[in-house]
Amino acid sequence: MTTLQQIRDWGATHHPRWLVIVRVGLGLFLFAKGITFMHNATLLDRLIYGGASLAENQTHWLPILITWANLLTGTLLIIGCWTRAMALLQIPILIGAIIFNAQRGVFAPESELILAILTLLLVLFFLVEGGGPLSLDGYFEKNKGRGSHGDILP
Structure with a gap:
């Protein structure tokens, strides 16, 4: 058994239900930070690049990437999809x-x-722990190998 399988098995058997609240809270926080960065893009740009200015038609790609990554990871952590x-x-x-x-x-x-x-x-914790049983990850894991009508596939 590989280390990744051992971590996955441990996470499946040792996941208290109250951790769902922590996972959703983390997802909401990351999503809110993405909204904050989107609302005030110059703040993030100034944080990353200091006072370096750009021409009018140029943009920095890193603040845009961070903003959308926060929005995406926050949303998917809230629903527990692809948590790790x-x-x-x-x-x-x-x-x-x-x-x-x-x-x-x-x-x-x-x-x-x-x-x-x-x-x-918290992110490192959920990297190890995963989404748990009350998540889309848990749902897909539980229903692996089932057809659309609940029949077991051959």
Whole structure:
């Protein structure tokens, strides 16, 4: 049995139902951060690139990628679809957020270092734990091999 299978089996047998609330809360938080970044794109652009300005017809691609990744991962974590893949996608973004916030310091105005670290820990937890039984991941795993009418496929 591979390590990934052992992690998956452990997650399936040790998943309390209250973790659904934590997963949905994490998804709502990531989705809200995506909305915040979309609403105030210049803030994220300034955080990443400093004061470097662009010509009028140019845009930076990284803030757009981070915004849409937060919206996508937040939505899919809320419903519990591809939970581990979405957690894996979010890890580099959160590491970047920790690096940017660490440069400014914990007590700097608008610093979200502690929040970024807490979010990274939760994302790492759900990378191991998965979506659990009350998620689309759990539903698909439970109904693997069934046809559209509930019949077992040959």
